[in-house]
Amino acid sequence: MHRTIFTTPGVSLLLRGFSLAWLKLAGWTVSGELPPEARKSVFIAAPHTSNWDLPYTLFAAFALRLTPYWMGKASIFRWPFGGLMRFLGGIPVDRSKSNNLVAASATALQAADGPVQLIVPPEGTRSKTVYWKTGFYWIAVTAQLPIVMAYMDYPRKLAGLGPLFTPTGDVDTDMAEIKRFYAQFKGKNSAQFTHE
Known part of the structure; x- marks a missing residue:
């Protein structure tokens, strides 16, 4: 995996302090902790309804001491x-x-030397979509890694890490369970997010 802002020693420490200060001033609460068994994992990034999701995700990642990579168009x-x-x-x-x-x-993911978390938005777009893409799911299955159900809730200004999910290979049943967890969260443009 290529070098990032999160793996550049002096910069990452400075930006963690900045992120914590920014989130506190903006009234956001970040909760959760990455378990040791999820140092390598696939993250669900939901709801994804706004360009603002990226900066808040980066701030939260610094606050949580993550080593994330994310997929974008x-x-x-x-x-x-x-x-x-x-x-x-x-x-x-x-x-x-x-x-x-x-x-x-x-x-x-398997070849990475150190901790790495791959963030994948299941909607695949900021626009409203009825069906979630299952790429994140099959990446986790193929790499034999857990899925971390990360979330962002704009009305309550909450971001964090939910429970780990171990895919069973029964994609329909697993996706239904994952979507039930995300039913409680609202994106910045909440009308564009569906968990059904």
Whole structure:
């Protein structure tokens, strides 16, 4: 995995302090702790309904001492911001091409030397969508890693790490259980998020 703002020693310490101060001033509460068995894991990032989700996710990641990488649409990685997005932990995803993203992501997670958490928004877009994409699920299954149910609730200004979820391979049953957990949370644009 490439070097990021989270793995650059002096910078990460400074930005953790800044993130904690910003979240406190903005009235946000960040809770949870990454269990040792989830040092390598796949994170669900939901609800995902706004561009504001990225900065708040980064602030929360610093507060929680995570080592995250996140998937984003390829267009935000174009010049002049591509280098910055990658330094922030971004991995571009080209939705127009058919590629084996699940296998490549699982291999990268397994090969990583240290802790790494791959953040994947199940909606795949900030727009309203009825069906969640299952890429995050199959990455976890293929890499044999747990899923961390991370959340962000804008009305209550809460962000954090929910329980670990171990996929069984029964995707329909597992997705129904995961969506039940997320029913309690609302995104910034809450009308665009569905857990059904």
